Amino acid sequence: MKNKIIEKAILTIAILLCYSSCEKLVEVDLPINQITTSQVFESTSTADGALSALYAEMQSFSVIAGGSTGAGGLLGSYVDDLDGYDVYSNNASMDLFNNIQNASNTTVKLVWGNGYRQIYMANAIVEGLEKSSGIPEKDKNRIKGEAIFMRSLVYYYLTEIFGDIPYTISTDYSINQSLSKISTTEILQNISQDLSTISPFLETDYRNAERIYVNRKTINLLSAIVYARLKQWNLAEDLLSGIITSPLYSFPQDLSKTFKKDGKHILWQLKPIYANTATPEASLYNFASGVPRYYAASENLLASFSTADQRKTSWMSPVVSGQKTYYKINKYKTITANTDEYSIVFRLQEAYLIMAESLAQQNRVPEAVNxxxxxxxxxxxxxxxxxxxxxxxxxxxLAENRREFFSERGIRFLSLKRNGKLDILSQSKPNWKIFHSIWPIPVSELALNPSLNPQNNGY
Structure with a gap:
């Protein structure tokens, strides 16, 4: 971990909005146009500006982002949903697709570095709020709740991808420079406790009608996902029931409306940073002709759909190039002048399928089937x-999770892992090995912080 951290927390709204370089764990350099913590947290409006920077970071560079740095493409091709074609990426993402990644892989390094940068940003917001005397307590709690939620979501993905990892809630260099790993179970328990703490901080009603900020039900869904991962099925069921029965949510009657921003099935979505631009997903997966630039649906995924399944024709389209037909993912269809699509992070369908899994795991099969x-x-x-x-x-x-959520948030990887089924990938992925259930810790991080040793098995 390269930790040139300034002991006094520095938040720079402008720099965080555009800061995209791959830095090591919790590294933040002092920018020229700095805004000190006291300035950022002198009022609710300025603190909300810092929180908006974190939301923008999640949209652009996080593991839940819909573009090339996100789990949708990276984990979708790592398993068997997507075929990779990104030959311009110095083979980093293609090595993940081919399951031949090593500890020097630059995409692996990027996912780690981006994740810990976002964790640092969330921690800086929390620390700034705790020191502030100019922000009402209710506003403090709301901003803190949203920041900790995003920190929790990033931690969840990092531990699923890398296994045992460091956990910190501090921006202090003296603490972070030599952090050791803790177990995945401990990480998940910490996440669960954090989410339980912040749940009362947020209202059930959305603070924006477009659902671009998390609410209490969004926290509950992530909590249920974590409980399911910990096999605490009854706790997951309780939270999911509250989501499913909420009058806030209902399914779209038209399948083609699933990825439109005004759907009542949406728990949380991310608005494109620039007005009228396509979602990152639309840019990543759509191609008009020729070989795909990044990804296309795998033959294995295509074969999982029956002829009666309308998702195959609604959410994928054939593109003929020479003698070969590729299937592009077009869940998000608006490429130019986009006014009706945002990047959906959580939707009601996921709550239903995890509820089904939770009930089945409790031997309540007829209820699960409903x-x-x-x-x-x-x-x-x-x-x-x-x-x-x-x-x-x-x-x-498991099959329904795949057909419903292909190219979304790496859900097939997550659901296979939760069910102990990742090794079925050896049937469709020639290079798949048992140790591929996690990625290597970037070799540069091990060099900077020997406390991260030993390297993950197999790497």
């Missing part, structure tokens, strides 16, 4: 019988 069928029916598929076995319904939930 939630599974609700998702199947949205895409034109018929009901599955409630008399099937637990093992069969869990397999169907």
């Amino acid at each position: 939630y599974l069928n609700a998702i199947r029916n949205l895409s034109g598929l018929g009901n599955i019988s409630g008399t099937i076995s637990k093992d069969v319904v869990l397999e169907e939930i």
